Amino acid sequence: MIRFKNVTKTYPPDVVGLKSVNLHIKPGEFVSIVGQSGTGKTTLAKLLIAEERPTKGQIVIGGWDISSIRPSEIPLLRRQIGVVFQDFKLLPKKTVYENVAFALEVCGASGKKIKNIVPQALKIVGLQDKADRYPRQISGGEQQRVVIARALVHRPKIIVADEPTGNLDSLNTREIIDLLKKINEFGTTVVLVTHNREVVNELHRRVITIDRGMIVSDQEEGKYVI
Amino acid sequence: MSLVSNLRVVKFAFQDFFRNFWLSVATVSVLLLTLVSVNMLLAVNFLGQRALDAVKSKIDVSVHFKPEVEESRVQTVKITLLSLPEVRDVEYESPAQTLENFSEINKEDELVMKSLGEVGTNPFGSTLVIKARDIENYPKILSALEAPGFSDLIEDKNFEDPRLMIGRIESIASKIQWFGLGASLIFGLITLLIVFNTIRVSIYTHRDEIRIMRLVGASNGFIRGPFYVESLLWAFLSLGLTMAMLYPAINFLQPFIQRFFGTDNVDLIGFYNANFIRVFGLQFLVVALMSLFTTKMATGRYLRD
Numbered sequence: 001m002i003r004f005k006n007v008t009k010t011y012p013p014d015v016v017g018l019k020s021v022n023l024h025i026k027p028g029e030f031v032s033i034v035g036q037s038g039t040g041k042t043t044l045a046k047l048l049i050a051e052e053r054p055t056k057g058q059i060v061i062g063g064w065d066i067s068s069i070r071p072s073e074i075p076l077l078r079r080q081i082g083v084v085f086q087d088f089k090l091l092p093k094k095t096v097y098e099n100v101a102f103a104l105e106v107c108g109a110s111g112k113k114i115k116n117i118v119p120q121a122l123k124i125v126g127l128q129d130k131a132d133r134y135p136r137q138i139s140g141g142e143q144q145r146v147v148i149a150r151a152l153v154h155r156p157k158i159i160v161a162d163e164p165t166g167n168l169d170s171l172n173t174r175e176i177i178d179l180l181k182k183i184n185e186f187g188t189t190v191v192l193v194t195h196n197r198e199v200v201n202e203l204h205r206r207v208i209t210i211d212r213g214m215i216v217s218d219q220e221e222g223k224y225v226i
Numbered sequence: 227m228s229l230v231s232n233l234r235v236v237k238f239a240f241q242d243f244f245r246n247f248w249l250s251v252a253t254v255s256v257l258l259l260t261l262v263s264v265n266m267l268l269a270v271n272f273l274g275q276r277a278l279d280a281v282k283s284k285i286d287v288s289v290h291f292k293p294e295v296e297e298s299r300v301q302t303v304k305i306t307l308l309s310l311p312e313v314r315d316v317e318y319e320s321p322a323q324t325l326e327n328f329s330e331i332n333k334e335d336e337l338v339m340k341s342l343g344e345v346g347t348n349p350f351g352s353t354l355v356i357k358a359r360d361i362e363n364y365p366k367i368l369s370a371l372e373a374p375g376f377s378d379l380i381e382d383k384n385f386e387d388p389r390l391m392i393g394r395i396e397s398i399a400s401k402i403q404w405f406g407l408g409a410s411l412i413f414g415l416i417t418l419l420i421v422f423n424t425i426r427v428s429i430y431t432h433r434d435e436i437r438i439m440r441l442v443g444a445s446n447g448f449i450r451g452p453f454y455v456e457s458l459l460w461a462f463l464s465l466g467l468t469m470a471m472l473y474p475a476i477n478f479l480q481p482f483i484q485r486f487f488g489t490d491n492v493d494l495i496g497f498y499n500a501n502f503i504r505v506f507g508l509q510f511l512v513v514a515l516m517s518l519f520t521t522k523m524a525t526g527r528y529l530r531d
Contacts (some may be wrong), residue, residue: 091434101441102435
């Protein structure tokens with residue numbers, strides 16, 4: 001599903017983001033990428049959604065080499081990868097429903113398709129009753145669930161969640177992780193970037209640890225080791 | 227892009243127009259100023275041309291023949307003159323007509339009229355009023371009249387060189403044109419800067435939406451499209467407002483202009499009506515291209531992929 005072959009990313013003048021990373025994530029896996037701040041976790045997430053390009057090496061997603069992806073192809077890639085960030089990136093003047101629908105609107109989906117898919121996505125994240133609320137009228141955890149619903153509308157094969165619980169309390173964190181597990185059970189590959197020790201340890205899934213841009217540990221049922 | 231996407235691009239453009247309403251008003255106002263200055267330039271150009279035509283049409287040479295010269299000889303001179311390529315028209319005035327014209331012109335001048343009465347008979351001979359094809363032809367016509375066959379028949383030639391006056395009108399018209407052109411260019415440059423900044427502010431206002439659009443896979447065309455549509459909307463609105471202001475203004479000024487020129491032939495509204503598509507189509511094209519070009523620059527700079 002996702003393959004990094006000897007991927008290096010450096011930022012000018014010579015700051016190393018990732019160094020010679022080799023990685024293979026199989027379809028349907030739930031993988032946690034852990035490490036301290038500034039070790040290259042977010043760089044890896046950005047490389048996955050082609051927000052950054054590797055300086056060296058090859059990134060292949062579903063057989064598609066995105067190492068030198070053309071700008072016009074990036075939207076197609078991003079429709080196949082749902083993205084969830086720490087800062088919720090919801091539009092404050094749109095309702096929950098409109099925020100989720102926006103992702104389909106801007107990609108040219110028909111009104112009928114939007115009316116069909118958005119309620120389904122909201123049901124998956126348990127927000128069908130709050131569709132008419134504005135982001136300021138719901139909790140942080142619920143806002144993050146809206147973001148997840150928005151990431152789901154394109155029925156992505158991969159979900160990349162970069163510190164999705166960074167701004168949440170423990171209760172909301174648990175809810176979000178449970179939701180990601182549920183999505184994973186439907187067959188979606190989940191790449192969770194986090195430095196939350198408790199989350200990683202309770203997941204009992206594959207853990208890849210990054211330190212100073214390099215993979216220092218890759219365990220099938222791992223724990224937070226740094 | 228699909229029809230649905232195109233409609234959404236237009237919808238987003240209108241949303242942006244009204245969300246940044248005062249910014250849109252400022253942008254349209256500057257475009258309006260540019261178009262108004264261009265139209266002033268156009269009107270001045272038209273009126274200047276009409277003024278020159280009016281002056282040129284009034285220029286002629288009056289050749290007064292000696293009273294004893296018979297009409298048949300004058301008619302021969304007329305035919306000879308008409309055969310010259312430089313001559314457009316020659317009008318014959320009989321001695322009686324010449325006297326009548328002279329009396330009409332000088333009817334207020336008692337001394338002249340008294341002298342004329344004392345003479346008793348008609349002191350005037352025939353007159354030929356010659357109009358040249360071009361103002362530059364008069365010296366040649368005058369020299370033709372100096373030929374031995376003609377000069378001994380002629381008592382007097384009445385010709386004031388109009389080139390000085392024409393030169394003055396042309397100089398004033400040219401200065402106004404340069405001023406208008408300068409003003410239009412300055413407004414044009416200000417327009418480019420304003421449009422550029424408006425798009426920049428608009429991109430800044432929408433930075434969150436644009437970021438989300440990118441994340442969820444909106445195409446670049448979809449992200450940039452509303453800005454292009456909005457700039458076309460500005461061009462369209464500014465032209466509409468220009469026309470809405472221009473026609474009442476010309477309607478109001480037309481009688482004064484016609485009185486000034488002393489003729490109904492100076493028809494500015496007629497000029498605009500006759501050249502409507504050409505004049506306003508071209509203006510829309512230029513303003514739209516200018517706005518689109520600036521939008522491309524601004525989105526290229528501030529909406530990098």
